[in-house]
Amino acid sequence: MTAASLETQAAVEPGPASVTASDAGARDPWERWGWVMGAIWLVFLGFPLREVAQVAAPGPVKAAAATAIVVFAAVYVAGLWGMDRRSGPADVHRFSTRVLVLLLLIAVVPAWVIGVEALGLMAFVVSFAMFGLSLRAAAAVSALALLVTALTPVVAGSAEEHWFFTVIVGLVLVSTAMVRVLEERGAEHRAMARHVDLVSERERVARDVHDVLGHSLTVITVKSELAQRLVEDDPARAKAELDDIRRLTRTALAEIRATVAGLRVARLDEELTAASVALHGAGLAADLPEDPEVADPRHRILLAWVLREAVTNVVRHSGARHCVIHLGSTSLVVTDDGAGLGDASEGNGLRGIRERVAAAGGRLVVGPGDLVEGARGVGTRVEVTL
Structure with a gap:
């Protein structure tokens, strides 16, 4: 040299x-x-x-x-x-x-x-x-x-x-x-x-860790609160919730290890199942697509990441009672009847999926929702089109 x-x-x-x-x-x-x-x-x-x-x-x-x-x-x-x-x-x-x-x-x-x-x-x-x-x-x-x-x-x-x-x-x-x-x-x-x-790899790991931990910790928090409420009234169900928490923590640990190794890949069918568990565990009525195969195979991984972040935000921030997820060949729409965006700034999670969608040549729109009549708030609609 x-x-x-x-x-x-x-x-x-x-x-x-x-x-x-x-x-x-x-x-x-x-x-x-x-x-x-x-x-x-x-x-x-x-x-x-x-x-x-x-x-x-x-x-x-x-x-x-x-x-x-x-x-x-x-x-x-x-x-x-x-x-x-x-x-x-x-x-x-x-x-x-x-x-x-x-x-x-x-x-x-x-x-x-x-x-x-x-x-x-x-x-x-x-x-x-x-x-x-x-x-x-x-x-x-x-x-x-x-x-x-x-x-x-x-x-x-x-x-x-x-x-x-x-x-x-x-x-x-x-x-x-x-x-x-x-x-x-x-x-x-x-x-x-x-x-x-190096910077790109750091951003990828940070984005993936946020998506993995944000969703998993949100679901664990919801289930632990539920188990705490049920521990005296319904011990059997409380035990079931604790078993779910243990399973989720193990899954989250495995996902973090895979993310750091660059091997983490989100699967749409698994994310739909996880969304159902998270929404129902938080006491939300949820309408979910029955067939994940409707999505174009080229876009399923990206749509899975978007679904994970959108559902995490619904459970954590929206205060909603109802959530509807619509899945198309090249699109995903997640709508809730919660408090809406208000003056809140875009967080790291939305910024991360916006970067993912933009890198794939798609479009992400986040705005007010129009889910059901009599909703407590304006709600939020997250729409991705690829």
Whole structure:
């Protein structure tokens, strides 16, 4: 992982930017093997090696220059490989600075032997600096290298013969800078995409937990109050209500575990049964559809979630005596004769099902109901159309 991607990761994601052993196998192949692409360009070191072979110098001097070029190549590759194994931006910068100083010191030997022809090594210095240092430091090193490459032939009086070194180093600078910027933007995009996925997953879990617990706790509360009233007058029925409460708590616990694991799926037939239990347990007269199969199979899960939240609100907030549930192929209507919405703001439950319906391209309308004559209040009507 280069300094660029590590800097972006550290800026966007919380916690350390290091790659642990557990997730090393999941790393981007480019991060693991990108150094190989940098090593391919070492073939161009054949030109200074050719110059060493042709220069008029003693054998030991030529051998020292050739050895220096080979060591230069080895240090360059080792630096690229080691850069990807650093644990953070600061560590990468320190490591790359040491390697860069070592490369420059090694380059002095072939420069002393072949002179201006050693300027080809500057391209590798610029490339390594651009990927290993901070952007500001890399720009400074690259500008200095470009200046040295442009002025050295002029001072040596061979500008017409060696002008192409300036062009080569300039092209390397431009291309590596473009790759650096694109890598930073790509790393930033990936980090933001992971952040968005994390936020979406958190919202899903929060919405599902609210839907599961809100309904289950409402029914448990209603049944516990009923059992408390019946415990002296009708112990047998009170015991039955307590058995239902125990069953509901176990079901709620299983649903919460499934929700956290991302496995929770609401079933329309089960929600209709649960709605009947909740409404009758709260003392409401309820008209429910007999056949859940009338709903389009594509929409049953979503309609089940909406039904759960709507019935929970009827039991918890409406104060109604009567509730009617109408189920169509692509619609669901839950109407009660309770106190109505009044000035109450939309809660998390309605907001959650509104998000679910909108994500499916449907429409949710919540307004006053017109259920029965003589209703105590204006009532509430929740209608979903898909």
